[in-house]
Amino acid sequence: MESDILLIRERQIADIADFDRIVYLHRKQIYQLAYRLIGNHEDADDISQEVFIRAYKSIRKFKGKSKLSTWLHRITVNLCINHLKKKSRHGCESTDEKTLDMQVYSLGSDRTKTPLDNVEAEELTRQVKEAVESLPVAEKVVFVLRVHQELSYKEIAWAIDCPIGTVMSRLNRARRRLRDKLKDYII
């Protein structure tokens, strides 16, 4: 964190090399977050690049009060929420079948598992992914930030701009919904 702040404060991303470094250090994390919230490569690609473009444009607003990564998370989450809302307004499926196939294939190609294990694992992956996809956007965001990205409640609250109590209640609701959808795998 300290190095991030120094990096920014020294020249406020005045030259492109610093910007490149920031992109280089955070790009995978940002892409993964976008991917997990959006669920397909094309949109995750688009959003992750948009995140860095916005960061580049508004780097002077970054005061170093949070980690740079949290600030980037915040931008990512906002863009993803807008994207998901837009998609839901247009009634599009948020899960990309091709992407899902690719993921299942990558799981299925695990050589340490038997073919039967792989089939079951594929099915489970699909079910879990669909269950997460079906969560209301606000709950999904909190769940992904906590469980996939392992952010603290404080970081999540900052990223989505809401009180910690709201994070707590949304996360509880998300877990309950998921439990209901995945009850066959819970008991």
Place this chain on the structure above:
Amino acid sequence: MKCNRIRRKLGAYLDGELPERKAEKIRKHLAECSSCTWELKSFHKIDELGRWTAEAESAQPPEDYWENYQANLHARLEQEKVHRGAGISSFLSRCWNFSLAFAVYWSGKMAPGLAAAVVILALAMGLYYVRHQPIQTIAQGSPETEKISVNLYLKEHENAVMLASHSTQPQQMGVELGYEDVFYYDAARGLDSGWSGERGVFLRAPRHSSYPVDMEPSKSVDIANGDKLSLKAAQEAVSFRIVAPQILHPAYLLECIRKVEGREAVQLVYTNGISTLSLFEQALESEEKLYSSDFREYVMYSKAEGEPANMIGWNSREVSFTLIGEQEFSPLMGLTRAIQESYFGEKEK
């Protein structure tokens, strides 16, 4: 404590987000309540499934995705700048046209003083528009431009650029440059002749650059061509850490290292047995008075058809890099990224 109140906090308890006093109360309750214990376990299982699925997916983009990521990002950033400039320009243009038309139309219908004020306002907007038209870049193919070229230290590469700059159609690749667009002042030529230097490298200075206005054109610089140095000897000759990968993807091997005379800079020559490319590394903020603020963004010299070299320049905090070769931009950009990653890799060790 009742189960309902406990359950509201079970998630935070599981995540270790509760203060110890509250966590202790929940622990006590769980010891006595099988229903809440089951709720906690179910949350735990959901998290496990979520993490397991995330690991299984690992959000894998296509294999070559990261290779082009930064280049794509830069292209998009550049595109946005152009669009934004064009948007503002277009908007101002429309405002001016509208205001002028409005002023002319109404001048016959209102009091003379007011009509004059409206006309003056319209003209002022027009003047603003003319003065604030965006600077055109090489990407836009500006037909009439002021240009500079670059001295690239090494004679053969300098010749390559100078050959390009003596093209019979110099206007076609011109770049409109203001003082702030020029970087690398000791490499620029032609600035003493009314901004009529030859065609050359597309350069950018930092915004609010401290670019020296009373600069002199550079003297040519020689490389100790006869002296090939070992990495150790070259490293001792400069204060910055030399980035010298032995192999650059796909098959360029480091052939030799030379010191640039009179500068805190080195030249690394790579070859694949058929063609060569040169990588120049120079300290920023060195005794030669190059400051990091003198550098900005990528520098790209694009060869025209039949011309000999492409060039990419960039800086990385302490070192400026210039990569020159006959290769097309795409492989050069790949090499640029490999060098950058090598630089960051060594910095992080």
